[in-house]
Amino acid sequence: MKLYKKEGTILQILSFSNENAEKGDYLLVEDPDARKALIAQVIDVQFASIPGVLEELLRTLPDGGVPIQGEDIDPLEIAPHITYIQDASLLVCKIRATLENEMISPSSSWLPSRSQSTIRKLSVPMLMKLANVEGTRPIILGGTKDSSLLTIDAASLDGRLNIITGKKECGKSHLSKLLMVSLIGYKATVVIFDLNGEYSSIGMTADGKRNLHYHKIHALTPSQNFKVALKQLHLNVVMGILIHALHLPGTSAREFRRIWKTLKDQGDLTLSALGEAIRNLNCNQHVRDALTSRYHAIVNSGFFTDNLAEATLLEESLLKSKEEGGAIVINLRNTSTIDRQILVEYVLGKLVDSLQSWKLKAVFLFAEEAHLYLRETYWDDIVTRMRHFGIFTTFITNQPDTIRESIYRQADNIFLFNFTNEHDLDVVSRAARVDAETVRSIARDLPLHHCLTLGKVVRDFPIVARVRTLDVKTMGETRLFFKDKN
C-alpha cells in the first residue's frame, strides 16, 4: 500500500489486490522519521485511476458485445502484472487518530511522508488495546472480519444514550437482547418496553430450557400479572396519564386534581369511589363528561385494580433486580395505543419516583419503536432530565426518522445495521459522534447481522462486527403464511 493523497481528514491510499483491504478495516500509516502514525479507517474502496484501463477493457469486447475468442502467447508472463496494475484500488480512508508514543490523540493535523511511510493493517484487537476499549466489564458483541472478538465495556453504556437502528430483520432486537443479557450479568436493572412480546422468553434457551438468567427475567403483561392500584399512584403520575395519554383538558384536570385530593384525604382511593365522585361532581356538564370518558378509559384498560394484592409485581420486580440484577419486560403486545401510553406513563413515572427516592441506583431502559408510545415531551426528558435520575435509554428502531434529531445529536453510542435508503442514512449521519461519510459508505454495505458500532463504547473508532449468536428463545420472528419458504 502507498500513501497517495491527504485532503482534510481523508486519506487516499493506493492498494493492490493481494493486500485485501476492505471497507471498515483500520490501517496504520507509520512515518518512521516523524515517529508518529495515523490511524485511518477504510470507508470506501474504489478503482485506482490507471491510464489505459478503458482501452484495455474496450478491446476485450469488440465483436458485437461478445468477448473475442483468442489465445495470448505471453512467454514473459506479463499478463499477471497487467492484472495487478489494472486491479489496483484506491482506499478512501478517514483519519481517526494519531498514534504517538503508544498514546492515541484525535489529531490529524500532520502530514506523513508519502515516500517513506509504511502502511499496514491494524487488527481490531490491537486497536482495541491501544484505545483501551475492553475495560473491566467486557461484553462480547461479536466477531470482526479478522476473526477477533469485538468486546466493549459495560461501563461505557452506563449513563449513556444509545441507539440501535437498521432496516428490519437485520438483527437489531438480537443485539438489544445481547446487551440486556450482558447487563443483567453485571447485576444491572433493565426495563424493556417490549412492543412485540419478544423479550419475555430471554430466560429460556433456544430449545426451551431455562437458562442462567431465567430467574432474573420478570415479564409483566398488563391486565394479567401487571396491575396497579390507585392508592399506589402519585397524583403527578395520574395527572401525567390523564393529560398526556388521555389528553384531558386543563379545566377538567383541575377538577380531577380536586377529586383525587378529596378521595385521598378520605382514604378512599379506589376505582369505584373515583367513579362515584365524578358522577356526583357538581360542575359544568362538559367537564363531567370529559372526566367520565377518561375514567372509563382507565377502567377499560384493565390495568388498574382496587385489589392491592394484585398490584405489587412491578415493585417486587424492581426490588429483586436491584439486588441481583434483572430485566423487567413490559409486554406491550396486544395493547391498544391508549393503554400503551397509559402503561408507559405509569412505568416511567414509577421509575423516576423509585430513582428519586434512591430505591433504585439506575435503570437501563430499552425502548423499541418508542415513537409508538412515547409522548412528545419525553424525548427531551429522556436525554436531559431522566438521565440525571439514572435512566439510561437505548432506543431500538427501524425507522430512524421517528427519533428526534436532538436524540441523535446527543446519542453516545450508535449500533448501526444495514440501511440502503439514502433518507435513513441521512438521518443517522446527523449523530454528533460520527461523520456522515462513514455512515453513508459503510452502513450501506453491511451484511446481515453485521453492525457498525459507533461512539464511546468503541472510543470513537467505528468498528464493524458480526453480532454473536445468543442461546435464547427467539420470539420476534415474523409470522409467515408459507411456512416452507426458505
Added chain:
Amino acid sequence: MVIEQYTITTTPKYNFPQPTIDTTLPQRFLEQSIRSLKQVQPQRFQLNQQPFQQYNTYEQHPSHLRLNHTPITLKANHQETTIAAVDTSTIKIGETATGIIIAIRGATTWKQSRRYHYTRLGPFIFHITEENKNEVYNTLEKAYFNTYYNSNRSASPHLTQMPTRLASLLERWLQIILAKTVSHGLILFDGSLTSGTFDTPVQRMKEILSLARKNKNIVLAFSKMTSLRVNGYLITEQLPKHEPPYLLETTGLRFKSPMIPLGDVYVARLNKAKYAFRLDIDRETPLQQRMTAIEKLLGNDLYMQGYPETLRLSHILCTFTANEVLAIKHFITRKHGIQIINRPDMHKLLFGPFGKGEIYS
C-alpha cells in the same frame, strides 16, 4: 479452414503450431529478450519521458504516378472466405545508462464462421544497447532467414531504429505463418507492399507473397496513411462523386532503387464513410481475382470508417495501452530488479509547459 487445423504441441510455457511452420523466431525472441534484460541488471532505469510512440514505417515519394478517376464498382460477395490479418507494435519503455528498453508484440486476427479469433504473441521486452544490438538483431535474423544481417557496422541500424526493426521481423514472421497456414483466404497486411527497405527486404516480401499464392491466398495491404500524391494531392483525397464501394486504379508507380513495389496500388473506398485508403494488391494476382478478392472482403468483413475490422482488431490487439506499459515497468522492476530513477526531462526543465518532447520539436 487451415487455421483451425494447426497441430498444437504443448510446451511448458505456450503453444506454437509445430510441424508446418518455423517456430525458431519466437523462441529466439524470448531468449534474446531474457538475455538482454539480464544484461541491464543491476543498472538503474530512466522511464521514457516522451509520449508513448508506436512506430510506423513510411514511404518515399514515387514519380510518374497517375490516378484513374473512373471508379471500379464493387459488389459484396458473401461466399464464405477466411479473412486474416496481422499487425505488430513496439514501444519504448524507458532508457538505461547504456541503452533503451523496448517492448514488442504481434497479433494475428482472423474471421471465420462469422466470428473473430486472434492470437497475440508477446510482449517481448528487450534491453537494446550499442553493444548488443547487432547480436540481438543477427540472432533473430538468423532464426528467420538463416542469414546474418549486414555485418558492416556502418550499415547497422541506429539504436532508435531497433524497435521498428525488431517489430518488422516479428511482423514478417507472422505474415509468413498466415501465408503458410491459411488457404483460399484473404490476408490483410498493415502498410504497403513496397519492398526494398531494411524492414521489408525484397526477397523476404517476395517469399511471403509467393507462399500466400501457393496456398491460393490473396494478399491485400491497407495503408492507414499514404504520402502518394498525384498532381500534388494525396491519392486518397481525390475521390469521385460515386456511390461506394469502389476502387480507383493507379498506374505508373515506380520507386527509386532499391525500393520495388510488389503490389499494384489502388484507392479503396469500401463504405459510405468519407475515408478512403491506399490498397496494395499482389501484382502477380490476375485482375479478375483481385476484384473477386475485394468483393469477398466486402461480403465477409465489417467496416469501421471504411477500414476492415479484422485488420483493425489486429492493430488494436497488439497496441500497448498505458496500463500495459505500467505493467511492463512493474515486471522489469520486480523480475529484473531494475531500479526506476527520475532523471530530469530537459525539455520540461528548460521550456516548462512548452516542453512537449523531442517528437514535436
